Amino acid sequence: DAGITQSPRHKVTETGTPVTLRCHQTENHRYMYWYRQDPGHGLRLIHYSYGVKDTDKGEVSDGYSVSRSKTEDFLLTLESATSSQTSVYFCAIWEGAGQPQHFGDGTRLSIL
Amino acid sequence: SQQGEEDPQALSIQEGENATMNCSYKTSINNLQWYRQNSGRGLVHLILIRSNEREKHSGRLRVTLDTSKKSSSLLITASRAADTASYFCATAAGSGDKLTFGTGTRLAVRP
Numbered sequence: 001d002a003g004i005t006q007s008p009r010h011k012v013t014e015t016g017t018p019v020t021l022r023c024h025q026t027e028n029h030r031y032m033y034w035y036r037q038d039p040g041h042g043l044r045l046i047h048y049s050y051g052v053k054d055t056d057k058g059e060v061s062d063g064y065s066v067s068r069s070k071t072e073d074f075l076l077t078l079e080s081a082t083s084s085q086t087s088v089y090f091c092a093i094w095e096g097a098g099q100p101q102h103f104g105d106g107t108r109l110s111i112l
Numbered sequence: 113s114q115q116g117e118e119d120p121q122a123l124s125i126q127e128g129e130n131a132t133m134n135c136s137y138k139t140s141i142n143n144l145q146w147y148r149q150n151s152g153r154g155l156v157h158l159i160l161i162r163s164n165e166r167e168k169h170s171g172r173l174r175v176t177l178d179t180s181k182k183s184s185s186l187l188i189t190a191s192r193a194a195d196t197a198s199y200f201c202a203t204a205a206g207s208g209d210k211l212t213f214g215t216g217t218r219l220a221v222r223p
Contacts, residue, residue, distance in 0.1 A: 031208055031209075033210075033211075035213075040215060041215065042200060042213035042214055042215045042216055043155070043200070043202075043211075043213040044213070045210060045211065045212070048208060048210065050207075050208055058210070059212075090154060090155070092211075094208070094209060097142075097209065098143070098160070098162065099160075100145050100157040100160050101145075101157070101209070101211060102157065103147075103154040103155040103156075104154055105153060105154040106153070106154050
């Protein structure tokens, strides 16, 4: 299994609070991604990173920010969580062209 | 926007039968990938087919790609109860091979 660890695995929080999810990799891959998974939508890309301090928006980036200060860590922050951000969040890493992405086990986030 | 649409949304078969899932997409791609997801778990990569390939095999899996029709199919032969899961196609496009996922097919294999 690819060395990807997401933390926390589960979180319940209240509307309006800040939330940070962490993705840690031990593979030294340049690319890292954050997705959310909701019923009826499959996975949708939130943000991705192509190197330290290099990030870009995905399809559903509104309300989310990311940071990558080290190759191994990619953080996803909800500055002021809303109930619409209740979802399962997946981190993925990518080695390069022609290779698949490898996914973490996900973080189940509930915002009440 | 959802790039991939999968068909059927749900499939129930008997152990030993074959399962076929289809995926359609809209734009040009670098490659197309199939993933499996067991309930409550992350996605596991099954097979990747490049845009210049037409067919690929891996064990009991067979994937076809028709770029003229912008469609792909995943065939699982001699299914087992352990194949029960959701299956997703994902198209990789642009720099960084950004993935766009379909909505998935839920496969149930009855013992």
